[in-house]
Amino acid sequence: MSTLKLPSPILSISSSDLFDLIRSHCGQEVLDIVIAQKIPDIQTLLRVNDLFTLVYLPTDEFRELKEKVAVQLHDGTWSVLIGFQARVDELMNALREQTRLDENAYYPSSNITGRNAYRFVSLNVPGFLPSITTIKKRLANSSFQDTTGVIPKVTYDSMSNSFIGFDTPLADGQPLPDQHRTDFYAELQKWLEEKQTSTFINVHMLQPLLNTSSDRIPSPFLLSAYGIAGTYTAEDVLNRWLWIYEETKxxxxxxxxxxxxxxxRYLRSLRIASGFFAFNIDHPFRYHTDAFKANIPSHWHWFYLQPSQLCLFIQVSA
Structure with missing residues (x-):
């Protein structure tokens, strides 16, 4: 265990305090390396595998910085001085250890799932969840699809010159358009025999926020709609959300x-993206540089979300 004394929660440390910490423990030379590599905050720093990557780059652009922390060998390569390497390793290990300690302090064990998770929440937040009997009744009477059911039917669309009604293939969660175009009856017959038809329509809508300079509530608009057969996964949902976020940005x-x-699958995606009882599951959604930070008081033991969130998530009733 590291003997370094670090603030808690460590992820809330400011950039200036982080730079002071690096300077005091590793030296100004290492801080110059950090700044040169455009590492602005602790979240970015914790995702860096090797802080001295810049030293090994085959360029003389950073030669002055390299000479402060490394020596050049006869073959032209660079070797970081062991003292700098040891101090950086100690600091990075301490930061990661403190991050784990903070998670254990703020959140319950990530092994709490299923019925145990239900009991844990019920005991700590009385009345927050319905009874298990009520949940079972709702499960029995609901299809729980984030889609609209349709009658499976394949038709020809003259506008797109393609056949619609088949299950839409996905690539990293994104629907692939115009996948069922053909000029051959034999190929169409093969599709009808082998491919699944859509039993649901997946619809994605965007709702703009109210403009403070106007009293008019903006209307939602359609982003996409496509047929599916229910074979997608939570990973598909997360990748699609991230793609939508990046493209609209x-x-x-x-x-x-x-x-x-x-x-x-959508509920699992919400859990993974927000870190709600899903601490050990990694996804780029969890470590995006645009994430906002919430300074969660240490005595909020009932607050289970992580302090870094890219988006808000709302689960509406079926």
């Missing part, structure tokens, strides 16, 4: 949150 639009209903 390129257009100057900031996605604030995602809303869905009780489909189990």
């Amino acid at each position: 390129k257009k100057g639009i900031r996605i604030i949150g995602f809303s869905t209903d009780c489909d189990s």
Whole structure:
């Protein structure tokens, strides 16, 4: 265990305090390396595998920085001085250890799932969850699809010159358009015999926020709609959300949150993305540089979400 004394929660440390910590423990030379590599905060620092990557780059652009922390060998390669390497390793290990300690202090064990998770929440937040009997009745009477059911039917669409009604293939969660175009009857017959038809329509809507300079409530608009057969996974949902976020960001639009209903794959996606009883599952959603930070008081033992969140999530009733 490290003997370094670090603030808690460590993820809430400011950039200036982080730089002071690096300077005091590792030296100004290492801090210069950090700044040169555009590492702005602790979240970015913790994702770095080797802080001295810059030293090994085959360029003379950073030669002055390299000479402060490393020596150049006869073959032209660079070797970091062992003293700097040891201090950096000690600091990085201490930061990661403190992060784990903070998680254990703020959140319950990540092994609490299923009925145990239900009991844990019920004991700590009385009245927050319905009874198990009520939950079972709702499960028995609900399909829990974040989609609209349709009658399976394959038709020809003259506008797109393709056949619609088949299960839409996904690539990293994104629907692939125009996948069922053919000029051959034999190929169509093969599709009808082998491919699944869509039993649901997956619809994605965007709801703009209210403009403070206007009293008009903006109307939602359709982002996409496509047929599916229910074979997608929670990973598909997470990848699609992340893709939607990144693509809208390129257009100057900031996605604030995602809303869905009780489909189990969507609920699992909500848990993974927000870190709700899913601490040991990694996904780029959890470590995005655009994530906002919530300074959670240490005595909020009932607050189970992580302090770093990219978006808000709303689970609506079915």
